Amino acid sequence: MQYSILINTCDKFEDCWDPFFKLFKLYWSDCRGTIYLNTEYKDYSYPGLSVVPVKGCVGKSFKGKFATWSSCLKWALDKMDSDIVLYMQEDYFLKAPVKNDLVEKYVKLMYEHPDIKCIHLTDQAVRTCGKSEYENLDIVEFNQRYRVSCQAALWRRDELYALIREYEDAWQFEEFGSQRSAVMKSKYLCVSRDFVKLNQFEIIPYIFTGIVQGRWYEETVPLFEKHGIEMDFTKRGMLKDAPKKPFLKRVKYRLNKIKAIWIQKKELKKLKKKYVNL
Known part of the structure; x- marks a missing residue:
């Protein structure tokens, strides 16, 4: 089943791209989705991976110095031709092998059941309110602050389109998009917490998240050292020193x-x- 992987980013996070894709190549070698890197203007490639740089701001007109986060997300979706999109971000650094068979299983499930608009693939994103009719998947509760989460999830592309308001930033998209999705009564599922557990069994094992408030989260240091990734952490600084x-x-x-x-x-x-x- 065809699906796209959107690595959402902006050009000022360029220092994350090489570490991200080095770990991606190592830990997700059997990935068959088309990889899109949501750059603003910059081109990008990584040896051994077919990465499509979106360059979404090229040729666009918008107010201010930079386009909004939501505008860039919309322009990235415009470039994709698959109905299902796996959303990630450039600082979701993989730390162990991805369970590709489960990712593809849930992609197939969404194709077979068009009423499923989203499947959250981690236990760190949303609250659930009971079991669904599908194995190891729970129903996402409607009334919660972050029903729409930017953690790793499979999305129906038209659902993301329906949630986007081009004037919003990422935090507004999550918080206000959650309210909109509740009104829309969209069916969201999440992997069961008795199936997927942080640091025990994860479908996409990654750091939540590698950069916070523009600074490096401390967990990235041993991960990069383990894999021989050189990084000058002083340029951004560490979160604990913010x-x-x-x-x-x-x-x-x-x-x-x-x-x-x-x-x-x-x-x-x-x-x-x-x-x-x-």
């Missing part, structure tokens, strides 16, 4: 969030009118 955000920056964030919440209320009102009789 300074507290300046007061004015925190105030600006809260004011922007108030505005975003107001826009989201109007969006939900529209969606409720559309889906209430479905």
Whole structure:
């Protein structure tokens, strides 16, 4: 069954790409999905892997210096011709072999059951509320803050399209997209926690996540050392040394969030009118 793997990124995270794909090649050698790297302008290739650089901002017009996170995601989806997309990010560094047979099993399941819009492949993403009719898959609870999660998951491409609002950043996409998906009553599943367990049995074993607040998460250091990956960690610095955000920056964030919440209320009102009789 055909599917795409989207490695979501932006050009300022270029320092992650070589380590990511070195570990990808090592730990997912039997991957048969088409790999897309969601760059903004930059080209990229890695020896022994067929990586398609999206270069989504090339030829596009948008307000401001950079395109929004959601716009870049939409442009990446435009480049794909498969109905199923496995979402990952450039700092989800693999640390053990991927269970490719299970990934392909769930891709096949989604093709056979079009009502399944998403399958979360980790126990670290969402809350569930009971068993589904499918083996080792639970039903994702509707009312939760991050029902839509950017951790590793298989998505139906048209579902992602329906959730995207091009003015949103990644955090708004997760939080507000979760609210929209609940109104849409989309069917999401998640691997059962008595089947997949962090550091015990994982379908896609990776670090959650390698870069936080623009700084390296400490777990990346021994992983890179183990695999001979050279990295100057001083350029970004380590998460444990991150300074507290300046007061004015925190105030600006809260004011922007108030505005975003107001826009989201109007969006939900529209969606409720559309889906209430479905």
